[in-house]
Amino acid sequence: VDSQSVMRLLAPGLSLVLAAPGTVTRGAARFTALTERLLRIEWVPDDAVAKDHDQATLMALNRTFASPVVQTGEDEDGCLTLKTDALSVKYCHDRAPADGTFSAESLNVTLAAGPPGDVVWYPGKPNPGQLAGTIRTLDGTCGGMSLKCEDVNSQRQDLHCAMGVISRDGWALVDDTRTGVWAHSPDSKWPLWSVPREADKAVPQVDWYLFAYGLDFKQALQDYVKLSGPIPMLPKFALGLWYSRWFGYSDLEMRDIVQQYEDRGIPLDVLVLDMDWHTTFYGDAWWKMEKDQAGQQKGWTGYTWNEDYFPEHSKLFDWCAAKGIANSVNLHLGSGVQPTEDTYPVLAEYAGIDPETKKYVPVDFLNETWVDGFFKHTLHASVGEGIDVWWVDWQQGEGPEMLGDSGTSPGAGAPNPTFWLNYLTHQDRRWDAKGLRSLILSRWGGLGSHRYPVGFSGDVIQDWSSLEFQVVFTATASNVAFAYWSHDIGGFMLPVDPELYVRWVQFGTLSPILRTHSSRLNAEYNLRDVWSFPPESQNALRRAMLLRAELFPYLYTAARIAHLTGVGLARPLYYEWPEEEDSYTVTSQYMLGDDLLAVPVTKPVEPTRGVASVDVFYPPGVWASWEYGEIAEGPWSQKTIVNLEDVLLFARGGAVVPVDLHRGSGKGPHDHSSRLDLRVFPGGSRGTTVYEDDGMTKEHEKGAFSETKVEHEHSGNSRTIRVHPSKGDFKGMSPVRSVTMVILGCGEPTSVVTTVGGNTSQSTHSYDVRALLVKVEVPEVSRREELVVEVQCPDVSRQARSSRIWRGALKAKRTLDNAFPVVLPEQFRAVTVLSQSPSRVMMGKTTLAQELAQQEELLAVAELEIRAIKLMSKRRQLTALAALGIDEQIGVGYWIFDTDLSAWVGTILNGFFGLVTRFSFVRHAFERACIALNENRLFGREY
Numbered sequence: 001v002d003s004q005s006v007m008r009l010l011a012p013g014l015s016l017v018l019a020a021p022g023t024v025t026r027g028a029a030r031f032t033a034l035t036e037r038l039l040r041i042e043w044v045p046d047d048a049v050a051k052d053h054d055q056a057t058l059m060a061l062n063r064t065f066a067s068p069v070v071q072t073g074e075d076e077d078g079c080l081t082l083k084t085d086a087l088s089v090k091y092c093h094d095r096a097p098a099d100g101t102f103s104a105e106s107l108n109v110t111l112a113a114g115p116p117g118d119v120v121w122y123p124g125k126p127n128p129g130q131l132a133g134t135i136r137t138l139d140g141t142c143g144g145m146s147l148k149c150e151d152v153n154s155q156r157q158d159l160h161c162a163m164g165v166i167s168r169d170g171w172a173l174v175d176d177t178r179t180g181v182w183a184h185s186p187d188s189k190w191p192l193w194s195v196p197r198e199a200d201k202a203v204p205q206v207d208w209y210l211f212a213y214g215l216d217f218k219q220a221l222q223d224y225v226k227l228s229g230p231i232p233m234l235p236k237f238a239l240g241l242w243y244s245r246w247f248g249y250s251d252l253e254m255r256d257i258v259q260q261y262e263d264r265g266i267p268l269d270v271l272v273l274d275m276d277w278h279t280t281f282y283g284d285a286w287w288k289m290e291k292d293q294a295g296q297q298k299g300w301t302g303y304t305w306n307e308d309y310f311p312e313h314s315k316l317f318d319w320c321a322a323k324g325i326a327n328s329v330n331l332h333l334g335s336g337v338q339p340t341e342d343t344y345p346v347l348a349e350y351a352g353i354d355p356e357t358k359k360y361v362p363v364d365f366l367n368e369t370w371v372d373g374f375f376k377h378t379l380h381a382s383v384g385e386g387i388d389v390w391w392v393d394w395q396q397g398e399g400p401e402m403l404g405d406s407g408t409s410p411g412a413g414a415p416n417p418t419f420w421l422n423y424l425t426h427q428d429r430r431w432d433a434k435g436l437r438s439l440i441l442s443r444w445g446g447l448g449s450h451r452y453p454v455g456f457s458g459d460v461i462q463d464w465s466s467l468e469f470q471v472v473f474t475a476t477a478s479n480v481a482f483a484y485w486s487h488d489i490g491g492f493m494l495p496v497d498p499e500l501y502v503r504w505v506q507f508g509t510l511s512p513i514l515r516t517h518s519s520r521l522n523a524e525y526n527l528r529d530v531w532s533f534p535p536e537s538q539n540a541l542r543r544a545m546l547l548r549a550e551l552f553p554y555l556y557t558a559a560r561i562a563h564l565t566g567v568g569l570a571r572p573l574y575y576e577w578p579e580e581e582d583s584y585t586v587t588s589q590y591m592l593g594d595d596l597l598a599v600p601v602t603k604p605v606e607p608t609r610g611v612a613s614v615d616v617f618y619p620p621g622v623w624a625s626w627e628y629g630e631i632a633e634g635p636w637s638q639k640t641i642v643n644l645e646d647v648l649l650f651a652r653g654g655a656v657v658p659v660d661l662h663r664g665s666g667k668g669p670h671d672h673s674s675r676l677d678l679r680v681f682p683g684g685s686r687g688t689t690v691y692e693d694d695g696m697t698k699e700h701e702k703g704a705f706s707e708t709k710v711e712h713e714h715s716g717n718s719r720t721i722r723v724h725p726s727k728g729d730f731k732g733m734s735p736v737r738s739v740t741m742v743i744l745g746c747g748e749p750t751s752v753v754t755t756v757g758g759n760t761s762q763s764t765h766s767y768d769v770r771a772l773l774v775k776v777e778v779p780e781v782s783r784r785e786e787l788v789v790e791v792q793c794p795d796v797s798r799q800a801r802s803s804r805i806w807r808g809a810l811k812a813k814r815t816l817d818n819a820f821p822v823v824l825p826e827q828f829r830a831v832t833v834l835s836q837s838p839s840r841v842m843m844g845k846t847t848l849a850q851e852l853a854q855q856e857e858l859l860a861v862a863e864l865e866i867r868a869i870k871l872m873s874k875r876r877q878l879t880a881l882a883a884l885g886i887d888e889q890i891g892v893g894y895w896i897f898d899t900d901l902s903a904w905v906g907t908i909l910n911g912f913f914g915l916v917t918r919f920s921f922v923r924h925a926f927e928r929a930c931i932a933l934n935e936n937r938l939f940g941r942e943y
Contacts, residue, residue: 022067026080027093028100029107036068036084037213038223039109043101043206048199053207055181058194058415059174059447060209061229087111087212100204111170111212119170121210129168131574133480135159136398136418137443138473139458143465147476158398160416160446164479165224166217168584174209174447180413190427193368194420197413215578218567221481225566229451231483233563235388235437236695237326238454239555240269241545242486242515244328245528248276250309251316258325260531266542267549267663271320272328272391272441272515277310278302279340293360294335296396301335303382304342317386328389328441333421334396337361337378347377364404365420380430390425391456392442394418419445422452435697441486444477453484454513462491467504468588468602474511475572475590483559483568486513493519495526498537499604499644505541506647507600509548510592512555512569540645546663547647553658553672553690558593560691569593577619580635586617595655595688597623599648611882614648616640622653622683628771629682629744630800641882643811653683656712656721658690661740673706674734680712680721682745682797687711693730704730706783717795719743723787739778739787746774747794747848754778757785765791769848770838771803772796799852802837804885805859809835811883812866815876822871830861831880859884 023032030042040063044050056062071083079092088110095106104122111119132147136159146152149161165172182192199205209227213220225231243257254271261268281290281299290298305313317327337347339358348355350373364370396402400414415423422445426438441456449455457473460466474485489508490496496504496518508514516528530541558569567575570590573583589599597619605612618634626649632638642648651657661677673692693705709724721741754763754776763778774791781787796802813835816828825832837851866880881887
C-alpha cells in the first residue's frame with residue numbers, strides 16, 4: 001500500500017493488511033496480544049472470514065503494535081493459556097458452544113490490572129462500571145438523557161451509541177465483528193474505500209477487542225487511537241470564535257456582522273453560511289411542502305448560489321480571507337442533484353443521464369466513480385474556492401440504503417451515511433492538493449469518527465438543563481476519543497434569555513469549539529449577536545470571547561496533546577483522579593487540557609437571593625484562580641458566588657499557561673511565533689511545553705513544528721521562570737520573539753533579574769496592586785537561547801482573594817451609589833474605603849501590607865453597613881453583599897420595602913410560579929419581572 005496515500009488518514013507507515021504477528025490459534029479461535037493490556041479475540045471459522053479479519057476495518061486501522069512478551073502453553077485440562085504481564089487467557093476448545101464462538105465456560109481472562117485486584121472477564125459478563133461515550137446527535141432534545149447504550153438503543157437505533165473504552169471495573173469490550181472493511185486500489189483517487197465483508201452473514205464469527213487497563217484511562221485511550229487512528233490536528237482557526245445562524249443573510253449583511261465584531265474588539269475566526277447560500281424555494285414551494293424528485297423537501301438540498309444574496313460570493317470569501325476569517329457552507333446532500341441546479345447538465349451526462357429528460361441525478365455515495373464526478377462537477381464547480389469547512393448537515397436517515405444503489409449491495413458492514421459522508425468530505429482532495437488540513441462540521445457516525453472532526457451536536461431547545469447536559473456530553477465523548485464537539489451555543493429553537501446565553505457562551509469559551517447559532521424561526525427575537533443583548537450581558541459576552549482568544553496558544557498545545565495521545569481537550573476528572581469518588585459524581589466540571597479546571601455556571605440566578613452560586617469541587621492538589629491566583633487546596637468543595645461576567649477557571653498550582661495577551665485571531669493573525677506570552681500561577685513548581693506549527697498545512701506530520709519547554713520554580717518569595725531554547729522549526733517561524741510573563745500571587749517585587757544565554761538582559765516590569773501580579777516584558781529573545789527571569793516578591797497568593805474583594809467593593813459601592821438619594825455616601829464609608837485600597841497603595845499613601853492587614857476588619861464593617869441600610873430594597877442589599885463575597889439565604893418571597901406588604905406580594909408571586917413550573921421559559925420571564933419589581937423599575941428595563 002502507498003504509505004503516502006494512507007498518510008492522509010493515518011500516521012505514516014501503517015499498513016491496510018492487518019493480520020498482527022504473534023497471533024495464537026486453537027481451532028477457529030484466534031488470540032492476539034496487541035499490548036500487555038489490549039487483547040484481540042477472534043472466531044474465524046473459514047478463509048472468507050479470515051480474509052475479512054485480516055483487513056483494516058472502519059474502526060481498526062492499525063494492528064502493528066510493539067509486540068509484548070507473551071507466554072503460551074496448556075494447563076492440566078488441556079486448555080490453551082496465554083499470558084502477558086497484565087492478563088492471563090484460558091481457552092478450552094472442547095467447552096465451546098455447539099454453534100461455535102465463545103462462552104463463559106470456554107473462555108476467561110484474568111486481568112491483573114483491574115481494581116481493586118484481579119478481575120476475571122468472560123463473554124457476556126456485565127460491565128456496570130463502563131463509562132459513557134457519545135451518540136450521533138442531540139437534535140430536538142431539551143435537557144439531558146442517559147448515555148448508557150442499553151438505554152439509548154432501547155429508544156432509537158440510529159444514534160450509533162458507543163460506550164467508552166474505559167471502565168471503573170477495569171475492562172471494556174469493543175465489538176468490531178460486523179464493521180465494514182477498507183480497501184485500497186493503486187488506481188483510486190481515494191486513500192481508502194469501504195467495501196462489504198466477503199464472508200457469509202450467517203457464518204458465526206467474532207472480532208472483539210478487550211481493553212484491560214484497570215484505571216489507567218489515559219493509556220487505554222492512547223492505545224485506542226493507535227488502533228483506530230489519531231485525532232487530527234485541526235487548522236488553527238477552528239479553535240477560535242465561529243459565527244453561524246440559519247437566516248437569509250446577504251453578502252453585505254455578512255460583512256456588517258464581521259465589522260460589528262471588529263468594532264467591539266472581538267476576534268472572529270469562522271463565518272458559517274447556513275443553507276440560504278443556495279436557492280431554497282422558500283416561497284410557495286416551501287410552505288406547500290413541495291417535494292423534489294428524490295422525495296425530499298424542495299430546496300433543502302442545493303448547490304446553486306443565490307445571487308440575490310451573493311452576486312459574487314468569491315469576493316466575499318476573498319474579503320474574509322484577507323481578514324484572517326475562514327468560511328464554511330452548509331450541505332444537505334440527500335437529494336442528489338436536481339435539474340434546477342446549474343451543474344446538473346454536466347453531472348447528468350457524467351452519470352449517463354440525458355439532461356433533456358430533466359431526470360435528477362440520484363446519490364450513489366458508495367460508488368467511487370459517482371463520488372469523483374459529484375465532487376468535481378458539483379461541489380467544486382459550484383461552490384468554488386474559498387471554502388475552509390464543509391458543514392455536512394445530514395438528516396435523511398442512517399440506513400446504508402440512503403447512500404444510494406451501491407448501499408443496498410450484498411454483504412455486511414456497509415457504513416452508515418453519517419460516518420461515510422464525514423469520511424468523504426473530510427478527505428476532500430481540494431485541501432490535500434494544497435497540503436492543507438481538512439475540517440468538517442458534522443454529527444457523530446460511530447467508533448472511528450474521531451478521525452473526522454468537528455462534531456455538530458444538532459439542534460437543541462434552549463433551557464438551563466440543556467446547557468447543563470452539554471457540559472457532561474462534551475467531556476464524556478473523550479472516552480471514545482471524540483475530542484471536538486461543537487454545540488449550538490445558546491440553543492437553536494427559541495429566543496434565549498440573556499443570562500442563559502451569557503452562561504452558554506462562557507461554557508463555549510472553555511470547551512473545544514465555540515460556535516454560536518440559532519434558527520430563523522422567531523427571527524426578530526432569536527438572535528445571538530453580542531450587540532442584541534442588554535449592556536450588562538454585552539460586557540460579559542465580550543469578556544468571555546476575549547478570554548477565548550487569550551487561551552488560544554494553550555488550546556492549540558492541548559490539541560497537539562490530543563493528536564499524540566488520544567486524550568481530548570475537555571476530559572472528565574477521573575482521568576487524573578480515578579480513585580477519587582467525586583471524580584465520577586461531579587459531572588459539572590472537567591479538566592481543560594492538562595493544567596486547567598473548568599467549572600461552567602449552569603444554574604440561573606436564584607430568585608430568592610438574586611445571586612447565582614456554584615458548588616466548586618477542587619480535586620486533590622493546589623489550585624489557583626485564573627484571574628487573581630487565589631489559592632485553594634483539594635480535595636475540597638466550596639460554594640462560590642458568581643457575578644454575570646465571572647468565568648470559573650482554575651490552574652494547577654505553579655502552572656505555566658501559554659496565552660495570547662494581544663488577542664490575535666484568524667488564519668493570518670494566528671501567527672504567535674513572534675511572541676511568547678505566559679501566565680504564571682502561584683502554588684508550586686510546574687512546567688509546560690508550548691507547541692507551535694504553521695497552523696494550516698500537514699507539514700507538521702513531516703516534523704515541521706517547534707516545541708519550547710518552560711519551567712517555573714516557586715519557593716517562598718522567589719519565582720524563577722526558565723524558557724529553554726526551542727527545538728524544531730517550521731516555515732514562517734520567527735527566529736526571535738518578544739516574551740511577556742504575567743506572574744500572579746506577587747507582592748511588589750524587590751528584584752527582577754533577566755538573563756539570556758547566561759548574560760544579563762534588558763527587560764521591563766510593572767506591578768498591578770489591584771490584581772497582585774507582576775508583568776515582565778523582554779523585547780527580543782533568540783529562540784535558540786535560554787531565557788531566565790528571576791523575581792523576588794512577597795508571596796501573597798494566600799491573600800489573593802483581596803483582589804476579588806477590592807473589585808467586589810467597587811461593585812458594591814456602585815450598587816449603593818445607584819440607590820441615591822435613598823442611601824447617602826456616609827452610610828457606606830467602609831465600602832468606599834475598601835474599594836480604594838489599590839489606589840492608596842499606587843499613590844504611596846499606604847503599603848500593600850497595611851492594606852492587607854486591615855482588610856478583614858473593613859470587610860466586616862462594610863457588611864454591617866450594608867445590612868443597616870433599611871430603606872434600600874432587599875434586592876440591592878443582597879447584590880451589594882454578594883459583590884463582597886457574602887452569600888445570604890433569605891427564604892421564600894421577595895422584599896420590596898420593609899413592610900408586611902412585601903411578604904404578601906412575595907407569597908402571591910411564588911405561588912404563581914408554582915403553577916407554571918413546567919413552563920420554564922414563562923417562569924423565568926416572570927422571575928425577571930419580579931426582580932425588576934424589587935428594583936422599583938419594572939418598566940425601566942427591557943427583558
